[in-house]
Structures are given as C-alpha cells and as structure tokens.
Amino acid sequence: MGILNIGVRALQANQLALQTAGNNISNVNTVGYSRQSVIMETVEGQFTGAGYIGYGVSVVTIQRNLNEFLTRQSTLAGSVKAADVTRSEYLKQLEGLFEGGSGGLGASVNEMLNAFADVASAPTDLTARTVALTRVDEAAARMRSSSLKIDDLQQGLAQALTQKVATINTLAQSVAEVNHEIIKINGNGQSPNDLLDRRDQLVREINQYVQTTGIASQDGGLNLFIGGSQALVLGVQSTPIAIVADEFGDITKSKIAISRNGQSFTLDENTLGGGEISGLLRFQNTDLTEGRNLLGRMTLAVSTAMNDQHKLGLDLNGAAGGNLFTPATFGTSNIRIPAAPATLNTGTGALALAIADVSKFVASDYMLQFTSGTTGSITRRSDGKVSTFDFGTTNPVTIDGLNISIPSGTPANGDRYLLKPFSTSAGTITSAFSTPAALAVASPVSGRMGTGNTGSMQQTSLVARSNPVSATPVTLTFTSPTSYTRSDDPTPATPFSHTYTAGQAIEGTYPATAPLSEWSLVLQGSPKLGDTFTVGPNQYPKLNAGNASAMMALRDKPMFDGSALTDGYAGLISQLGIRTQSAAYAAQVSTTIAANLETNRTAVSGVNLDEEAGKLIQYQQAYQASAKVIQIAQSVFDTLIQTMAR
Incomplete structure (x- = not known):
C-alpha cells in the first residue's frame, strides 16, 4: 500500500535524523568536528487522473556544515597568532635575562668605574686597589653570566625547533594517510564527513607550527605547500622537513629545509608566514641575535676602553699598565670565527677584523658580498644599510668602528662573508690580573x-x-x-x-x-x-692618580649610539623592551582576530546544544507521527482484509 510505504520512508528518514542529531550532541566537545545535517527530498510522485500522488520522503545525504572560506581564514589567523604569541613569549624571556637595579650588569659597570674614585683619593692604598680589581672581576663575571643565559635560551630554542619539526613531519604523514583513505572511497558518491573533519583538523594543527597553502585535487586529496611553493604533502606522499644551518654555518642561526627526490631545499624564513616555527626562527635569527650583539657590543666597548686607558697609566713600580680584561682576539680558537665564508664561495680570500673606534660600534652582524677580488658591498644586517668598499684603494676598510682587511687569499666574484664581531665577546671575557700593585692609576x-x-x-x-x-x-x-x-x-x-x-x-x-x-x-x-x-x-708615580681619574671620566664618554658609557646597559634594556612591547601588541591583535574568525567558523560548523535539542523534539514528533501513519495504514489494511473475508 502507498500509505504504508510513505510511513515507512518517513519513519526511516526521521530515525536517521534523530541519529544524526544524537551524533552531533555526542561530539559537541570533539575538536575539529563539523556539525552534520540530514538532507531530505521528496520522492517523485505518481501521475494519476486525479493528479500526482506523493510517495513520501527520502534521505539524499548527510551534509557536513562547513564554510570553506571561513575555515581557511580561521586556520590562517590561527597560524599568524601562533607565530606572534611564540615570538612574544620568547622575547619576554630574553628581556628577563637582563636584570635591572643593583643586581644588573649596568650597576656592576657603574660600581667598577666608581671604585676608581677611592683609588684616586689614595693611590697607594692597596685595599682601595683590591676593591677596584674586585669590581672589575665582578663586571666580567656578570657579562659572562648574561652570555651564558643567552646560550641556555638558544639551546632551549634549538630543542623546541627540533621537536616542532618532528611534529610537523608526523602530522604531514597523517594527512597523506587520510588522503589515501578519502581517495579510495571518493567514488561512492557520498562525502566521508568524519575523514574530512579529521583531515581539516590535521591541517589546522600543522598550521599551528607552519603556515600552509592547501589545494584540493580532483580525486579528493588535499595538497599542502609551505614556503610559498614547496610541497609538504602531495596526494598520498609527504615530504619531510628538517632544521639546518645557514649558508655560513652560523651555529646561532637556523633554517628550515625540505627534502625531495634526494635534494634538500632551504626555505627563506620570510616566506614561511605564520606558525610557531616561523615565530621561533624570527626570534632566534633576529631578536636573539640583536640581544647577543647588544651585550657583546657593550662588553667589547667597555673592556676595550678600560684596557686602552689602563695601558696609559703607571703602576706602583712605575711600569706601564697592561690589560684589565682579556682583550678581543678575533678568529682565535677560543672565539667563534667572526668572518665566516659562505659554503658556496669559490675564492680563497680570508677576512680579518680589528677594532678601530669603540665609540662607533653598532650592535649588528655584517655581510660582505664581493663583485670582484677587491670590490663589493657591505650590508649591515640590523637595518639593511648598504655600503660599498674597494680593498684595492682602502685596506683595511673601516665601518662602524671596525677595520676589515684581507690578510690572505683573493675572494672571487659572488663570494660572501658573514661578519659577527660581537656574538661571543661577553662569553669569553675575564679579568686579566689580580695584583693590586699592578693597577696602573698614575699618569705617565x-x-x-x-x-x-x-x-x-x-x-x-x-x-x-x-x-x-x-x-x-x-x-x-x-x-x-x-x-x-x-x-x-x-x-x-x-x-x-x-x-x-x-x-x-x-x-x-x-x-x-x-x-x-x-x-x-x-x-x-x-x-x-x-x-x-x-x-x-711623571717622576713620582706613587703619588699620582691621574690615570684613575681618567678611568673615572670614561663614565661620561660618548660610547653607545652617542650615549654615555654608563648609559649603555639602559640603552640595551630599552631596545629589547621596545621589541618586547611591539611583539606583545602584535600577539594581542592577532589573538583577537583569530578568536573572532574562529567564532565565525564555529557559528557555521560548531554544534549548538540548544539547537540540537530543538531538533530532537522536532524529529521525535515526526518519528511518532510517521509511526502513527504506519499504524493507520495497518488498520486500513486490516479493515480491508476483514471486508474481503465476508
């Protein structure tokens, strides 16, 4: 009977609708789940002389409620947020390494210089001399301690990068596996909702680490690309990524490389977009480098200025003064090579660094690129300023208080060198001696x-x-x-x-x-x-303290970007503070944008319990009514049978 078929179809359709609503409710807290809806359509009616008679309802499909645009925007915003928040958190850690107040490095430098006031008042007082040397040793110790803290932060950063890269590789392999499952069942005409939800969630998780671009293929697979155009996932194959050193072998810098067909391609970090790895690389290669250079510049400038002034004095025995601190020895075994050649260089040139004027130091690394054996350009990496040079005309070349020379070999056209004059100054500094009588405080x-x-x-x-x-x-x-x-x-x-x-x-x-x-x-x-x-x-060095006064006068000497020597640490903290505040603001803005876009996405794809509860009542009533239709059809059928039996 037609009425019975109509009732059965309605009962089955509403039962499926109840089941789908229950599935939505049960997955209300499932991460990545998209709300599903039953799509019904009218069964085509049969033509009769009285018109078309309906044959009930049928279920077309179980639809996944998803807005592709909102999903992409939410994923992208989440990736940017992850990069900004990660960088901001690490900048706060870096800022916290530089303590202020009496326990900070700035106070230690001031105390060291002020200690020479007592020596100037009593140049033969060995106690005053001992105190001054103690302050010198304490200043060196705090500089080393600050450098060690930066190294510890660098080590933790390297471990975090390694772990996150391993996670990306695992997630990318999972996306390839889900692609394989989707492609296998793609021809049955129905959407594999749960698999698509799983893949979208995997993509969102990958974007928390590195921003991707997704392109769907005709067979149902999803291809993921990073760094602009490098394939992370192609169909059912994933490509692993790894952490590698930069072209200069700089151990304080890292790059992301992707391996494909036996070849490794290094990605430009500026093309990575968002994600925690992008934030970590930006912090490590830019912010941490500046912090290290600011500390190294201060250490090198203070120690060199103190050494130079101390050498201009006489000790209690009338002998010329020596170094108060271990001097900078660029390129020796106890310091990282400050002029590293690029791995693709073809020339034989070797560069050397020397100090020209500590008051002109800029906290930066430098890159030299040769256009011939003697000419080329120098790029100051902190601000991108480019200067030209010609060793054939001027050797050494002077830039920002540094002398650069070519002691041996000849660079080739296209050769590049990375100069790092300040990166390890603080890590290797020590006081040079501890004999009070050898403190040269008298003027010659x-x-x-x-x-x-x-x-x-x-x-x-x-x-x-x-x-x-x-x-x-x-x-x-x-x-x-x-x-x-x-x-x-x-x-x-x-x-x-x-x-x-x-x-x-x-x-x-x-x-x-x-x-x-x-x-x-x-x-x-x-x-x-x-x-x-x-x-x-000077015929009476024991009674003279002219050099002690000159060392005290270093406090007001213009040293760091025109500021006095004693203001160097305050300037360091200020520059890092500006970066930290800027990063915190960027993180706040991107977090707000990501939250708003995720709200918009979940408004379409998320499960609303009130809405699903209403649907349960609706489908329950429809189910009961469908059952009543079947009951009526049964009654009619029974009446018909009884009538025919008479």
Missing part, C-alpha cells in the same frame, strides 16, 4: 707651572695619549696672552708662534696629525708675557 705625564708665572693661567686637564711619553719635557713659553712658543719647535732659533685659546686642547704630538700620541693639555685663564708651562714624564 705631569705638568708644572713656571715658578715666575704672574698670569691667571691654570691647568684644567692633562691626559696621556701614549705610554711612555717622550723623555724630553716640552715647555710652553707665552709671548702674549694669546700666543706661545714650544721648546720642541723644529727651528728653536726662529720659534713658531702658536695661538693660545683658553679651554682648547694643546696636543703633545707636533704637528698634531693623526694618530695623536704623547699627551693632551687643556689650560684655562689668561697668561702673562713670559709665563711658562712644562709637560714631561
């Missing part, structure tokens, strides 16, 4: 006013530019309030008249050409005719 040069002077001239400062100074004293004899002659004039018989300006330095080097040596004198006041001032070797 002294000045004295003529006993018969009648003017108002006074000595403001007298500092040594070399040690030892010439054994022959130089006497300045004033011929007027604005002119003088020198005893070291080339032609004493016809002395040259020099112009005197109060407050202007008078150099011991004559004529005053670079590099300056001997000493530098500053006088104030107005001399009278015949007044004299004599500069010569």
